[in-house]
Amino acid sequence: MIGRRGALGLLGGLAGTALMPSGLAARASAMPxxxxxxxxxxxxxxxxxxxxxxxxxxxxxxxxxxxxxxxxxxxxxxxxxxxxxxxxxxxxxxxxxxxxxxxxxxxxxxxxxxxxxxxxxxxxxxxxxxxxxxxxxxxxxxxxxxxxxxxxxxxxxxxxxxxxWDRASWESLWRIAFAGTAPVLGGAAAEDAAGRPARSLVPGVARGRLLGGNLTILSTMMGTGWLPDFDGAILFLEDINEEPYRIDRMLQQLQLAGVLDRLAGVVFGQCTRCSAGDADARTFTLDDVLGAHLAPLGIPVVTGFNSGHVRNQLCLPVNVPVELDAGARTLRMLEPAVA
Known part of the structure; x- marks a missing residue:
């Protein structure tokens, strides 16, 4: 974790980072x-x-x-x-x-x-x-x-x-919210608390607005009129305490709602304690479920990205254009989130 001294020290250490590109200044009045x-x-x-x-x-x-x-x-x-x-x-x-x-x-x-x-x-x-x-x-x-x-x-x-708030969380917050930069998030150096890097399920590069969050909440909002347009989006998902059959059910709901077929890419984050509740050999693993739903989409897909109900989670910019490089397991912001 990082305390006040570490946080303020990081502020000083990163103070020389480049700020918002001038070409985006016209959007400042509509930006936080x-x-x-x-x-x-x-x-x-x-x-x-x-x-x-x-x-x-x-x-x-x-x-x-x-x-x-x-x-x-x-x-x-x-x-x-x-x-x-x-x-x-x-x-x-x-x-x-x-x-x-x-x-x-x-x-x-x-x-x-x-x-x-x-x-x-x-x-x-x-x-x-x-x-x-x-x-x-x-x-x-x-x-x-x-x-x-x-x-x-x-x-x-x-x-x-x-x-x-671990160092990875604080540093990504600082770069996005304080410095106003458009950083690259993830990559080979980004690991979860158990030291596991993200995995490239389907390699490739895609661009789109980053939308999403908790899979359970998203699935309950389908058909309500309170969701943005997912056409061409990079969808981020995470969850906790959901067995594979429940993840299967919720992804199927997104599929039947026409969301998955409209995406440019998918980033599936951490699904904490999402293994089957018993040792039944007939069950599917989380990886089985993700592969069955996401691989056939034919778009770049990363799984195990370090965001969600985990330590060291990265802050992710919602409703901001990003580039997903599934092979490199990175998200690169294409614009700042703040003015």
Missing amino acids: PRLRPGDTVGLVAPASAVTLPAELDRAVHWISGMGLVPKLASHVGDQHGYLAGTDADRAADLDTMFADAEVRAIFAVRGGWGGARILPLLDWATIRANPKLLIGYSDTTALHMAIAARAGFATLHGPNAASR
């Missing part, structure tokens, strides 16, 4: 602002309740350690059943953070379930008028996809505020 040390950022809980005080304390610790000033949403500590407050209160918290001129970016404290419940309650005119990076993963996928569809600016699929 980049972050700088000392900026105020909002902490929200748009989904499950933050049930342990230590979890919120950890979120404040991590964000402060990045040199940022955390601002807690009014209902971030509420509990309404398994949710962090009522749908109306959680939506109001997010609206308030987007409208607050002092807040430069917004971090989800945790995931769980509940983000999709607030989508119809959000003030989308305010969100469109105040583009800011929303940072989080898992259930936050619902908000990432809705913002891509309804507001059109970039967000970041990365650790929640209360997650573990």
